[in-house]
Amino acid sequence: MGDGRSGRVAVSTWRFWGYDFVLGLIFLISSVLPLAAWVAERRNLKARRQKALIWAHYGIDVVLVEVAAICMLTWRVLGLFGSKLSVRMDEMVETVAGALTKLPVTPEPNISAALSKLGGQLQTLVEEQWQGKVNLQVIELMTSLAEEFQVGLATFLPFLGAAVLFCVASTVFVPKCQLTEEQPWLTRWKVAVGGPLFLLGAARSREVQSLCDGVRQQIIFRGLLLSILLAVFLAPVDDFDAGLVTSLVLKHRFTRVPFVLAWFTLWGLHIVTGMLAVHEIQLRQTLSEETRLVRDIDRQLYGSLNQPARAEEGRGAEAAHRLPAGQSAGVEDRVPGTPMAGQSPGPLKSPTLGEV
Numbered sequence: 001m002g003d004g005r006s007g008r009v010a011v012s013t014w015r016f017w018g019y020d021f022v023l024g025l026i027f028l029i030s031s032v033l034p035l036a037a038w039v040a041e042r043r044n045l046k047a048r049r050q051k052a053l054i055w056a057h058y059g060i061d062v063v064l065v066e067v068a069a070i071c072m073l074t075w076r077v078l079g080l081f082g083s084k085l086s087v088r089m090d091e092m093v094e095t096v097a098g099a100l101t102k103l104p105v106t107p108e109p110n111i112s113a114a115l116s117k118l119g120g121q122l123q124t125l126v127e128e129q130w131q132g133k134v135n136l137q138v139i140e141l142m143t144s145l146a147e148e149f150q151v152g153l154a155t156f157l158p159f160l161g162a163a164v165l166f167c168v169a170s171t172v173f174v175p176k177c178q179l180t181e182e183q184p185w186l187t188r189w190k191v192a193v194g195g196p197l198f199l200l201g202a203a204r205s206r207e208v209q210s211l212c213d214g215v216r217q218q219i220i221f222r223g224l225l226l227s228i229l230l231a232v233f234l235a236p237v238d239d240f241d242a243g244l245v246t247s248l249v250l251k252h253r254f255t256r257v258p259f260v261l262a263w264f265t266l267w268g269l270h271i272v273t274g275m276l277a278v279h280e281i282q283l284r285q286t287l288s289e290e291t292r293l294v295r296d297i298d299r300q301l302y303g304s305l306n307q308p309a310r311a312e313e314g315r316g317a318e319a320a321h322r323l324p325a326g327q328s329a330g331v332e333d334r335v336p337g338t339p340m341a342g343q344s345p346g347p348l349k350s351p352t353l354g355e356v
Helices: 017-030 033-042 048-073 075-101 111-148 153-171 178-182 184-194 197-202 205-233 239-250 257-322
Strands: none
Touching (some): 033 048, 048 075, 048 197, 048 205, 075 153, 153 184, 178 184, 205 257
């Protein structure tokens, strides 16, 4: 410093993560909008309200899956970071307390002299004994904490098992259809990523009605399975761990309660939007089937009425084709005894007694 004074400077870094978080959340939700638009187009949903329901359901679904995946990958940091830090800090406090108990105590009548002497003893103790031990404990603390941020086998294998379980159970309540029979594993993977509504978009029209009830149950089970997996992975996390991590990341201390309430709120919205979306798809499919049935009935009815006239026209055309050249189709309808066109009538003949 310019005035020759020396002092300690505390450097603190702060990143404006709010803007990055909101931007990433927008990109995450936007990534599933094409899939939602595809489902709406496949099921012929034209109204904005119907499309908005599918978009909202897909947006909440991808947020739930993403939050669950992040928590499963960072469960060691969330659950062991605070415990290891508290254990190391207790060791450091015990080391300092043990050293203080070994200080020689000599009575001094003057308080200022006693404090000055104690300060000298502490400085000597720090320079000779504490500095090496405390530095070593700090290094061990940082090393042990850094290990929790590394994704090793202890972190990856449980996450892989949870992902496989989630994929296998993605169609457990869905009845059999062409997709599940022809490509069972590929369909499970697509439903695990794209949600249960993917089945209603990919299925054939005649299978949609039979799949709606199973898709409703699958939507509820999807959120329930994610909640169970989170409860298993985050079981070691207590309020101290949550407060420590949120203090380091958010600069504010939070307990587990706000996060649990936020999760159940999203899960409830996920169920509501899913039920409404399936209801709209089922209504649209019912209307389409009724319209198709009316068209088939009309086609059969008018076809049966027009069939005799068409058959008569066909027979007349065939008879006209078989007549000799120069003879019209009305020849067979001529009354016997009447002359043809261009033929003289001839002499009149009286009927005989037998003819009468």
